[in-house]
Amino acid sequence: MADNSKKRLLKNTFFLYLLTFSSQVLGLITIPYQTRVLSPEMYGVVGVATSTMTFLSLILDFGLLLSATPKVASHQGDAAYLSELYGGVLAVKAGIATICGAILGAVCLALPYYRQYLALYALYYFAYVLAAMLPDYLYRGLEQMKIITVRTVAIRLFATAGTFIFLKSDADVLALPICLLCGNFAALIACFKYDRVNFEIQPILPSLEYLKNLARSSLPFFFSRVSSTVYSTANPIVLNAFYAGSPVIGLYTASEKFLSVSKSVVSPIADSLYPYMVRNKDYRLVKRVLIFTAPFILIGATVLFTFADQICVLIFGDGYAGAGSIVRCLLPAIMVIVPSYIICFPVLVPMGLSSQANFSNFIGVCVQLFSLALLILTGKLDVYTICMATSAAEVSVFLYRLITILRHRGKKASADHAPYR
Known part of the structure; x- marks a missing residue:
């Protein structure tokens, strides 16, 4: 039984990597085409729209992907329980979608820029x-990642084909x-059909009480994801405020790709480990x-620290040699990403x-924002110190998660007979 579970884990990890890879490849295919057939102004309009929707999708999910997944994993085979959860998640999201849609519609009608692109x-x-x-949470909880991958890749292929067929100009x-x-x-x-027939x-x-409890249990996960988004997107905003139009923003954007x-490398492992x-x-x-990933992290970090300038030139071009020093400032953050992701929800939940897993992202927000405020007040803010602040935030999150596990491992070992040592 244990061997079957581990085989399923490896299979799910493979499909999640395939999902990530397909997203990157199809993005590389369509973006150059869009920039050529759309004017820079219209491509910017699309960029603003998709960025807005990416933020709204965070609200629409409301942390339910993370909160509902363990519920499904703990009740596999219980169709009645899962059907109620299924309906509850749809109802909560429908309520949120109605509120967000009303707000978005009001904003679009009130502001001339958005009104013309209503x-x-x-x-x-x-x-x-x-x-x-x-219902991605359902397939994650049932450890059926193949369904998510096949469905998502099919949607992306359809959208990619439609882009090439129908998109010829701004019109x-x-x-x-x-x-x-x-x-x-x-x-x-x-x-809907697949879930009814196969599961x-x-x-x-x-009931309304059930919906309230479901939303309440998802709220910490929602705040966790919002916190993570805030401290991972604060740097470009701050840099643009102080260095608008400067090449340093391009150098940072290139350097941040390593992070x-x-x-993206560790996310499929953590996502498949979670259920x-x-x-x-x-x-x-x-x-x-x-233990297996540690040597690769150390070797990779050593190579990146030593040859950062040359690697940046090789990947981004001759004008990006200066990005190497920025990458070195981000190196501590890069090094802890893998262990930090793996010990978060897959271990803490x-x-x-789970409350500690969610609170860890709030720690990152506090460290990041405090560091940025201190740099601004002392006049020490530049691209290098901003990256050091990011590294401090990521390392703080990792240490908080690790210390939490070490503090509680004895109690959980006696309860679960499976010590984390």
Whole structure:
């Protein structure tokens, strides 16, 4: 049974890596095409719209992806429980979508800039609402990542094909959200049918009390994701405020790619470990994963520190040699990303410490914002000190998570008979 669980874990990790890889590849294919057929002004409009929707998608999810996944993992095979959860998640998200839609509509009608692109924002919003309704938490909890991967890749392929077929100029810009909307609608219908036939799960509208409790249990996860977003996006905003139009912003943007790549590399491992650990509490496996990845982190960090200038020139071009020094300032953050992600939700939630996992991101926000405020007040703010502040924030988050585990491992070892040592 344990061997089957680990095989499923490896399979799920593979599919999540395939999902991440497909996203990057299709993005590389479509972005150059869009920049060539759309004017810079219209491409900027699309960029603002998609950035707005990315933020709204965070609100639409409301932390339910993280809070509902362990519920599913703990009740596999209980169709009645999962059907009630299924309906509850849909109802909560529908309520949030209604409120957000009303606010977005009011803003678009009130401001002239947004009013002229009302159709674009409306279509994008409905597309993102449908995406939020997709029951990814169910497939993560059931450890059926193949379903998510196949569905998402199919949607992205459809949207990519639609972009090349229908987008020829600024006049065709609505083709972008329409293709996404159609793909997400088809995926949602397919999910409802698949879940009913294969898992005997169909949405049941629960009581109002149930919905309140579901939303309440998701609120800490929502704040955690918002906190993580704030301290990971604060740097470009601050840099732009002090160095608008300066090449240093481009150098930072290039350097930050190393940090984002580190997150994309470890995210599939953490995401597949999360439901597995909720069910199995196999802390020794986490220890083996950390031991296995440690040499690669150390070797990679050594190479990056030594050859950062040359690597940046190789990847980004001759004008980016100066990014090497910025990368070195981000190196502590890059080094702790892998262990920090792995010991967060996959370990803390099975230990009954989900509140600590969520609070750890708030620690990162506090360290980041305090550091930025101190740098501004002392006149020491530049791209290097900002990156050092980011490293301090990421290291603080990691240390908080690690210390929390070490403090509670004895109590959990006696309760679960599976010590994390």
